[in-house]
Amino acid sequence: MKDRICEAKLDRRRIGPAIGVALAVSGFLSGAARADEAGVSYWLPGRFGSLAATPQVPGWSMAEVYYHTSVSAFGNAAAAREIQVGRIPAAANVDLNLHLNAQADLILLNPTYTFATPVLGGQLAIGVTGLFGRSSADLAGTLTAAVGPLATTRTGSFGDSITSVGDLYPQATLKWNAGVHNFMSYVTGDIPVGAYSPSSLANLGIGHAAIDAGGGYTYFNQQAGHEFSAVAGFTYNFKNPDTQYQNGVDFHLDWGASQFLSKQVFVGLVGYAYQQITDDFGQHPVLGGFRSRVLGVGPQIGFLFPVGDMQGYLNLKGYGEFAAENRPAGWNTWLTFSISPMAPTSTVTPTRRVATK
Structure with a gap:
């Protein structure tokens, strides 16, 4: 019983193809202001979490995620939004005193299929994440711009919001298990089909393609109930054809640690x-290289339960952000519900266990 529950367990957390955006959630918050061009990046930190590298039960699974974020920014990170919507001429010398606020509420859907036949000795899974939701942003403050001997100062605010669909985020993962040690490689990316306008403060697409790849590790000791996971990767961003702006290469690390209090409940x-x-390419001179950075940490709780002959999983996690640079920062929460195949106890062994995050 313990093996079966643990096996099915954290397959559902991955929101993303693993979202890997398995939920992964994939960088979907351009409108919510994240990083790089105008403070918006493809990668959405927090997409991976506990049990990210553990194998899954073969077959179809579905994860649904409600994601909320609230962020703000000052200085260059706020100015980048005003530059993005074309309110600061490229030739202008600028003095900025701006404040950006942004929020987003998103629903992410991630169907994933896990193959039973090994590939390169590991377990292959493919999936795609799509999203629907609302994003809003407003910008307020004072801007002084000078072109040659002429200078103008403007004080005020403006904002907008959007309710629509976002980009698509396909993903493929390969996972290997060796007792309590689990390893993973993944590749994912952005298909820019979501609602996006270079003149809008709020968007649900990022306006350009991206590809992201990396690997991860999970230590999972079922007998002791200990678990630790870490997934790292790099993002290459393609040029935005609407703005001729290209984000630099991004590095990201997601991690999770948990302790099982029972067969069904864990915290961490x-x-x-x-x-x-x-550096970014095509940015306004006032922004310099505009390299962005942010750190986040917070609590999580998970609950496993049967849904007919399937395995249900519910997880709530939240992050408070700090040490942000050239990027809005604040807090975000993820509520994940997923259903996946239940591992048959008769076919499960300690080395063939299929569990996921």
């Missing part, structure tokens, strides 16, 4: 680190 911590490692 989650966190992430995001750091842009190369």
Whole structure:
């Protein structure tokens, strides 16, 4: 019984293809202001969490995630939004005193299929994440711009919101198990089909394609109930054809640690680190390289339960952000519900266990 529950267990957390955006949630918050161009990045920190690298039960699974974020920014991170919507001429010398606030409420859907036949000795899974939701942003403050001997100062505010669909985020993962040690490689990306306008403060698409790849590790001791996971990756961003702006290369690390209190319930911590490692191209001179950074940490709780002959999973986690640079920061929460196949006890062994995050 314990093996069966643990096996099915954290497959559902991955929101993303693993979202890997398995929920992964994939960087969907351009409108909610995240990083890189105008403070918006493809990668959404927190997409991976506990049990990220553990194998899953073969077959179809579905994860649904409600994601909420509230962030704010000052200085360059706020100015980047005003530049994005074309309110600061590229030739202007600018003095900024701006404040950006942004929020988003998103529903993410992630169907995933896990193959029973091994690939390169590991377990292959493919999936895609789509989203629907609302994003809003407002910008207020004072801007002084000078072109040659002429200078103007403007004080005021403006904002907008959007309710629509976002980009699509396909993902593929390969996972290997060796007792309490689990390993994973993944590749994912952004198909820019979501609602996006370069003249809007709030968007649900990012306006350009991206590809992201990396790997992860999970230590999972079922007898003691201990678990720790970490997933790291790099994002290459393609040029935004509407703005001729190209984000630099981004590095990200998501991690989670948990302790099982029973066969059905666990608690723990989650966190992430995001750091842009190369400069943006096409940015306003006032922004410089505009490399962004943010750290986040917070609590999590998970609950496993049967749904007919399927395995149900419910997880709530939240992050408080700090040490942000050239990027809005604040807090975000993820509420995940997923259903996946229940592992047959008759076919499960300690080395063939299929569990996921």
